[in-house]
Amino acid sequence: MVAFKGCYALVYRTYMRETGGLLMKKLISALAVAAAFIGAQATAQDIANMSDTEFAHIAYTADNIDIRYAHLALALSDNPEIKKFAKTMISDHEAVNEAALELLAKLGATAQDNAVSQALNERADNIINEFSQLRGAAFDKAYAENELAYHQEVNALVEGTMIPNIDNAEVKALFEQGLKIFKAHEKHAEMMVKSVQ
């Protein structure tokens, strides 16, 4: 992680001196997010170099994590808005996962487990343990804020690092459709955060 941070700073400085482009800023922030997910196990370049089947596994894992958070919210929250939001997360992420499995079956491919998926799951386990101790307004606030942060992070990773590096056109199209859904969730989560303040 330390090595990555040094590398990131060097790349950033070099790049900004050369072009100062906004797009690169966005890409670098997405890579930084990716690095935060995976810790010291892989570099940002490793993620960019991953295969479509590894990207598919990461996306499927990220969807399932949000479904797990939503089930926790349905079990613990009494807030009708939070419950409605959680139900939407379940139905939307299940719809995306269903489409992803259909496409993989059509392509005769299998999603491939990898360090990023594992790091995502590990972090989610910790968050679920932590949130399961909370009740009432404290839970609602934590859930809403985590939903916003999580969608911001995953959207940046999908948009900045995964989509530009997907080889298969159909897989790319599915990720683009998924991103539209997750961006809508991000907006919805912003409203949720405001309503539970």
Add this chain to the structure above:
Amino acid sequence: MCSDFSRRHILIAGAAASVAALTNPAKAEVRSKIHDVRIKDFVYVPDTLHVHVGDTIRWINDDLAPHTATALEFGWDTGELKRGESAEVVVSENMETAYFCVFHPHMKAQLVIS
């Protein structure tokens, strides 16, 4: 004998309907239409739809995510529409005109009934 009677009855009924149509041309000309509203990328297209009483509105979901078209005060509702599914609602005189998606409340649209 029986079939003769039926035939004559149908002819008379048909003639009566024609007369009614001729004597009330305005009514005869009004035909109910089917209007399609497509749901794509979390937007109803069109987001403002002009309709007449008796018309049918058909919502078709082109998104991966499931959606609904639901009146703000829940007076009418398509129910859940999964990818590729559609549902129809017939326009009535006093129906609510503002609607949204219950799953994604930022999705809003309206009807204009004339």
